[in-house]
Amino acid sequence: MLKNNLLTFYYKQVTFLKYSLEKYFDVEFFSFLPFFS
Helix, strand or coil: CHHHHHHHHHHHHHHHHHHHHHHHHHHHHHHHHHHHC
16 A cells, blocks of 8 residues: 555656656757757
8 A cells, every 4th residue: 555655656756757847848958959950
């Protein structure tokens, strides 16, 4: 039971992180793109 809760918590954290990174890079990546091309 405890392991299951931990897994759910971990999954939520990872999903949130992934979402935040995607939102962040959506903006940042494209603003920095000209420097690399």
